[in-house]
Amino acid sequence: MAKCDRLQTPRRQPPPPLFSSPRLLLPPPVHNPFSLYAGDLHPHVTETDLSVMFSVISPLHTVHLCRDRFSRKSLCYAYINFCFPFHAADALGRLNYKELKGKPIRLMWCQRDPVLRKTGIGNLFVKNLDLSVNDAKLEEIFGIYGRILSCKIAKEFDGKSKGFGFVHFDSEESAKAALNALNGCILGSKILTVAKFLKKSERKEPQFTNVYVKNLDENFTESSLIEKFSKYGKVTSAAIMNDDKGKSKGFGFVNFESHDNAKIAIEALNGAVIGSKKWYVGKAMMKAERESFLRRTHQKPKPNTSNLYVGNLATSVNEKDLREVFGAFGCVTFAKVMRFSNGVSKGIAYVCFSKPEEAMIAIKNLDGYSYRGKYMKVTVAVSKKEYERRLQALFPLLPFQFPFVYQVPNLETKVQKEDKVKETSSCNGGVALQDLKSPTDYESCTNSWDE
Secondary structure, three states: OOOOOOOOOOOOOOOOOOOOOHHHHOOOOOOOOOEEEEEOOOOOOOHHHHHHHHOOOOOEEEEEEEEOOOOOOEEEEEEEEEOOHHHHHHHHHHHOOOEEOOEEOEEEEOOOOOHHHHHOOOEEEEEOOOOOOOHHHHHHHHHHHOOEEEEEEEEOOOOOEEEEEEEEEOOHHHHHHHHHHHOOOEEOOEEOEEEEOOOOOOOOOOOOOEEEEEOOOOOOOHHHHHHHHHHHOOEEEEEEEEOOOOOEEEEEEEEEOOHHHHHHHHHHHOOOEEOOEEOEEEEOOOHHHHHHHHHHHHOOOOOOOOEEEEEOOOOOOOHHHHHHHHHHHOOEEEEEEEEOOOOOEEEEEEEEEOOHHHHHHHHHHHOOOEEOOEEOEEEEOOOHHHHHHHHHHHOOOOOOOOOOOOOOOOHHHHHHHHHHHHHHHHHOOOOOHHHOOOHHHHHHHHHHHHO
């Protein structure tokens, strides 16, 4: 009797091993237990890439990759929605910091409530990190002391570590335990500094004693530099940078005994004309700190997100109506309906809130809202130049400019020209004199008149 071959179905690829303890991965009650936040994504990652990666754990409900509203480029973060909470916890444990298109993704529970983020409860600042320490290693070390909501190391544009990071626990007790245990310990080749995270408004002014001076004359010496700066406090050292030939590079450093003396010297000598040049005197900074300072100095100011554009308005809507509708979401400081010269509404308006957060809430609730028979379009107001720039970015291959301008022809001038042509034609046998381009044309014209 022939032996029947049993059909063999392909085995499903086993999921990756757990990264940390499952007990710490279970979602707390305040979180959305079905959704994960995926950050630090490669710009070329798509929804399909994420679906393929996370479907190894279980079938997904939805995947939403956040994109820019105008350019539609990826914002490098997404939300992964599962059907069951334990699938989301399993994915967090197995796929956190896995590489996707050459870049490790950072997973955390989706936190819709901004209270923890804004209050800073359980948030730690870690600095003096060894360059070999990555996000996974940092979370592994701090995860011993409690549930971690987010763990991130600040990086340069090329992906290199800046030497500091942030670890956010779900409770203040876990953060204190980690701070007491890890502050001052050695990780790699450096001594860690762990402190409670403070907002910019709460931070003290950084203390410094080293001052940078540039635009020095070639004949300016270190003794002259010490003499000049000693007027503002005790100078411990001073140096002028020279090239290979021993010539001054035009800049140097002066170190004071106290921060207050260095600050006074900067205020007194910055911008002063010494010798034949105007000096620049400021705080001496490391290369990474200086590059960050220059980026902040030259970056474009952020747009005012408190000012909203409202389109597709009913013609009966006035400023009072706008204040009543939009006032439900915050303090409205300005409301204006745009009108034609005869007073009829153009169907558009501008509403300004006192805070950007209130404006964002208004957009979320009123964009697409039906009011007096029309669906309102509510978005952040942009300047005319910015609007043109965005449209041109969307349609880079089109030759025309924005906005479109249609010029109506002057009918009166056109009629007058036609009347002059008719008069000239009647005097010259049906041919205008300006149409005669050669003597032969003129002869044929006169011959036809004689006939």
